[in-house]
Amino acid sequence: MDKSNVKGFLEFVYDFYRSMKAHEITLVYEGEITHQITKAFTSLTESNMAKQSEANSVQKKVFHVMVECLQNISKHADSFGSNDFIFAGRGIFMVSKGKNDYHVTTGNVIENDKIEELTEMLNHINSLDKEGLKELYKSQMKEGRLSEKGGAGLGFIDIARKTGKQLDFHFLPIDEGSSFFLLTSSIARNL
Amino acid sequence: MEVIKLKGTDDTPAIILDKENGIFEISGRSLPEDVTTFFEPVLNWLDDYQEEANDQTVFAFKLVYFNTASSKLILDILMKLEEMHENGKEVLIKWFFPDDDEDMEEAGEEYADIVDIPFEQVSYTM
Numbered sequence: 585m586d587k588s589n590v591k592g593f594l595e596f597v598y599d600f601y602r603s604m605k606a607h608e609i610t611l612v613y614e615g616e617i618t619h620q621i622t623k624a625f626t627s628l629t630e631s632n633m634a635k636q637s638e639a640n641s642v643q644k645k646v647f648h649v650m651v652e653c654l655q656n657i658s659k660h661a662d663s664f665g666s667n668d669f670i671f672a673g674r675g676i677f678m679v680s681k682g683k684n685d686y687h688v689t690t691g692n693v694i695e696n697d698k699i700e701e702l703t704e705m706l707n708h709i710n711s712l713d714k715e716g717l718k719e720l721y722k723s724q725m726k727e728g729r730l731s732e733k734g735g736a737g738l739g740f741i742d743i744a745r746k747t748g749k750q751l752d753f754h755f756l757p758i759d760e761g762s763s764f765f766l767l768t769s770s771i772a773r774n775l
Numbered sequence: 776m777e778v779i780k781l782k783g784t785d786d787t788p789a790i791i792l793d794k795e796n797g798i799f800e801i802s803g804r805s806l807p808e809d810v811t812t813f814f815e816p817v818l819n820w821l822d823d824y825q826e827e828a829n830d831q832t833v834f835a836f837k838l839v840y841f842n843t844a845s846s847k848l849i850l851d852i853l854m855k856l857e858e859m860h861e862n863g864k865e866v867l868i869k870w871f872f873p874d875d876d877e878d879m880e881e882a883g884e885e886y887a888d889i890v891d892i893p894f895e896q897v898s899y900t901m
Contacts, residue, residue, distance in 0.1 A: 619808035623786060640875060644840070648878075651806055651842050722885055725850050738843035746878070 611679040617658040626650050629679060638773065645771045646679075646686050648746045652739035653677065653690045653767070661692035662762065689768040696763055699755055705737050710750045717745050743769050776827070779820055787813060788838060792820050797829060801852075802837035802871075805845040814848040821855040828864045832856070837871040838879065839901075846882070850889065857890045867893045874898040 585593060604612065610632065611625060626647055633643045657675040675692030694702070712720060721741045744751055747769050756764045776794045783789030783803035791800045807813035834856055841849065853868065860866040868890075870883035880896065887894035 619786075622806075627785070641877075644876070644878065647840065648842075655842065655844065718881075718885065722889055725847050726889060738846065742843045 607680055608682055609678055609680045612676070613678075614674070614676045616674040617654050617661075617677065619658075622651060622654045622658070625654065625677070625679075642686070642771060642773055645746045646688070649688045649743050649769050649771060650679070652743050653688050653769070656739050656767075657690055657692050660694075662695045662698075663693070684774065685770040685772055687768055687770050689766065691764055691766045693758065693762050694755070694765040696761055699763060699765075702765070703755075706740060706751050706753055709737070709740055709744050712744075714745070714748075717741055721745065747771055776824065777820070779816065788841075790817060792817065792824070794824060794827075794829060797831075797833070799832060799834040800837065801835070801849075804839055805841040805849075807845070810842075810844040810848050814845075814851070818848075818851060818855065821852065825855065825859050825862070828859055831865040831867070832859065833867045833869060835869045835871060836883075839873065839876075841882075850886065853886055853890045853892065857892045860892045867895060869895050869897055871897045871899055873901045875901075 611629065613621070613625070615621075629650060630643060630647060633646065638646075654677060657677065658673045661673050661675045675690055678687075678689040680687045680689070709717065709720070721738065724738055724741065740751060749770055751767060751769065753765065753767045756766070758764055778795070779790055779792040781787070781790040786804060786806045786808070788801050788803040788805045790802075791798050793799070801817075836849070838849075856866050856868065868887075870886070872879035872883060880898070883894070883896050887896075
């Protein structure tokens, strides 16, 4: 980088920093989600929450939601890139803390032909009340379609149950074959 | 019979399966990297144990956290115990939960609904 590029880059870093502050983002990561990453992020967030004397129940809920979100990416994020560089199991992961809520947000690439099924599943989860979610969780667990990737939508149901809120999600087109799947969950701080 | 004794870590539970001393316990946190591989020895052990089970088996779950992937494996363990119960052995599940943890209490209730097996909920103070 020559001098003016360096300056431009550093200004970008500062803007990035300010924009993180403005959105109260406490953790942001883009890359492969491994088990080590999951452990590191959850323990970091846990110790931050403990320092701020966040209620136990809130800490537990945030922990639950973080783990399930991270595992969703590591198991289900589709690959993208050219033949030389195939990236799978990666995405963006973000935790932000507002006055009233924690927000856990994920984004990852998904193949377009999976969108319909995923949308159906998420809409179904959003249509259920507490009791309905409980029954769905139990039946999914019994049916146990865990095998291949170990998911069966249990993670999404768990997030909906732990937050007591609808799952907010959105798909943004990347190209004709794939899209970017975004999911954000809020955990109320004062229960 | 072989004794299984695993120390808990920050992502795997402590496990004791000891037929001779009648101790059967899973406790701590469960979010292993690969749940199936982690719990496989436990399920295999239970298969063997079933052949020569004690007259009474009190199986304790004292978990503080488990992820959804583990929840399925916990059900698999309970179903093995249910089978033993159906085969005429006395089996009791003790589900321990911290007294301020409604979610863990509810998780116990859900398992009790799914499996047909004597189930006792025990609250404790952390």
